Amino acid sequence: MLLHGQVALVTGGSRGIGRAIALALAANGARVALNYVRGAEAAEAVAAEIAARGGEAVALQADVGDFQAAEGLVAAVEGRFGRLDILVNNAGVTRDTLLLRMKESDWDDVIRTNLKGAFNCARAAARLMLRQRYGRIINISSVAAFFAHPGQANYAAAKAGIVGFTRALARELGSRGITVNAVAPGFITTDMTDVLPEAFKEEVRAHIPAGRFGTPEDVAQAVLFLASPASGYVTGHTLVVDGGLTA
Secondary structure (H helix, E strand, C coil), X not given: CCCCCCXXXXXXXXXXHXXXXXXXXXXXXXXXXXXXXXXXXXXXXXXXXXXXXXXCEEEEECCXXXXXXXXXXXXXXXXXXXXXXXXEECCCCCCCCCHHHCCHHHHHHHHHHHHHHHHHHHHHHHHHHHHHCCEEEEEECCHHHCCCCCXXXXXXXXXXXXXXXXXXXXXXXXXXXXXXXXXXECCECCHHHHCCCHHHHHHHHCCCCCCCCECHHHHHHHHHXXXXXXXXXXXXXXXEECCCCCC
């Protein structure tokens, strides 16, 4: 298996893209820690699904936007598994609204979880990875970093920040056997997108050369590549998974 003996932490791992990533990593041999902030039942269900398939997983609650909670989360992973090889910063929230209607809390909540959460977890994980002289940090960005819709100033800023953060961190950690990359999904079918108006979804689909929306599994396979030994000479890169939407 590609990841036999390795340990992965997936933030926001209880549903959608995070769930698919956790399942893909586990299917390829990784022991997986699933982080969630709410929805313990969903996280435990993913862990149970991994166990039923012969893997090993644990669900860990923590608000990654809180600096000390993120440090505690990484410490809990080390305490359970003894190491951490793969960090997937997937946790994210949206608070879409036009700028003049956007409350300060709408801005702060998105930046806190989507961008600061990645910093918090990466900083804590890097300490372990530097001792190991090996690691894979994969940050989930979005095509919104390059191609945003009105009403997404907070989300686009956070996801563009992830791209810059990824490149800077790759420079810092590359000499110690740690790669840092990002995945930027396009329009992916999840609970978050299911509630969008059908007319809007049809308009978006018409601009996707692949002719379909992506699935969480499409994103998970990209993450799997970046988590694997096969990507050892890839760092500081943002892999866009959007069916050609931004081409």
